[in-house]
Amino acid sequence: xxTIHQWPATLVxxxxxPLSLECTVEGTSNPNLYWYRQAAGRGLxxxxxxxxxxxxxxxxxxxxSASRPxxxxxxxxxxxxxxxxxxxYLCAWSLELGGFNTEAFFGQGTRLTVx
Amino acid sequence: xxxxxxxxxxxxxxxGAPVELKCNYSYSGSPELFWYVQYSRQRxxxxxxxxxxxxxxxxxxxxxxxxxxxxxxxPFAQEEDSAMYYCALRFYNQGGKLIFGQGTELSVKx
Numbered sequence: 544x545x546t547i548h549q550w551p552a553t554l555v556x557x558x559x560x561p562l563s564l565e566c567t568v569e570g571t572s573n574p575n576l577y578w579y580r581q582a583a584g585r586g587l588x589x590x591x592x593x594x595x596x597x598x599x600x601x602x603x604x605x606x607x608s609a610s611r612p613x614x615x616x617x618x619x620x621x622x623x624x625x626x627x628x629x630x631x632y633l634c635a636w637s638l639e640l641g642g643f644n645t646e647a648f649f650g651q652g653t654r655l656t657v658x
Numbered sequence: 659x660x661x662x663x664x665x666x667x668x669x670x671x672x673x674g675a676p677v678e679l680k681c682n683y684s685y686s687g688s689p690e691l692f693w694y695v696q697y698s699r700q701r702x703x704x705x706x707x708x709x710x711x712x713x714x715x716x717x718x719x720x721x722x723x724x725x726x727x728x729x730x731x732x733p734f735a736q737e738e739d740s741a742m743y744y745c746a747l748r749f750y751n752q753g754g755k756l757i758f759g760q761g762t763e764l765s766v767k768x
Contacts, residue, residue: 577753585760586664586744586758587702588758589756592752592755593753594753639753644748646692646707650701
């Protein structure tokens with residue numbers, strides 16, 4: 544069966560420090576991958592999505608970047624964190640099968656607090 | 659612009675009362691809509707999708723293209739329905755990406 548892992552679960556980082564959040568999917572191949580941020584009062588905001596290795600689409604201009612070095616690995620990064628980067632980050636995956644997309648499956652999330 | 663709107667941040671009802679969580683969307687193409695739910699300390703998970711036309715945990719949602727709505731309904735709320743509910747719209751040809759509404763917190767009181 545397919546599973547998705549995100550780590551770390553919680554993270555406290557000082558302003559100006561770098562960030563690397565990792566997400567991996569097991570049990571499937573060539574998934575579509577997504578990074579979302581869940582901020583209080585703002586719902587779920589799509590940050591990046593990827594349809595394949597090295598293919599990243601950015602949804603909103605921001606202080607973050609994403610990379611997909613392997614088929615089932617999706618990384619969210621920042622060179623210098625801002626206070627406004629605090630939030631709950633969710634990774635998700637789905638499959639495209641013959642023009643039909645499966646539902647999106649979400650990870651447990653990472654709670655990032657920038658201090 | 660494509661967007662999903664959930665006008666209520668919080669909806670509080672008593673057990674056994676009917677529930678309707680509102681969702682409106684704006685999309686230029688043929689929409690595919692979903693309801694996701696997040697129970698306390700659990701992952702966000704799919705509740706239902708409009709193309710399935712099914713009832714899950716007593717919840718139903720009908721796509722109304724005329725009113726561009728996809729409201730979630732349940733005739734008799736239960737305490738275990740208390741959770742955060744998100745309406746989502748899928749884009750075609752963009753990696754199947756989903757955009758979500760702001761979410762509605764449903765609180766069912768005994």
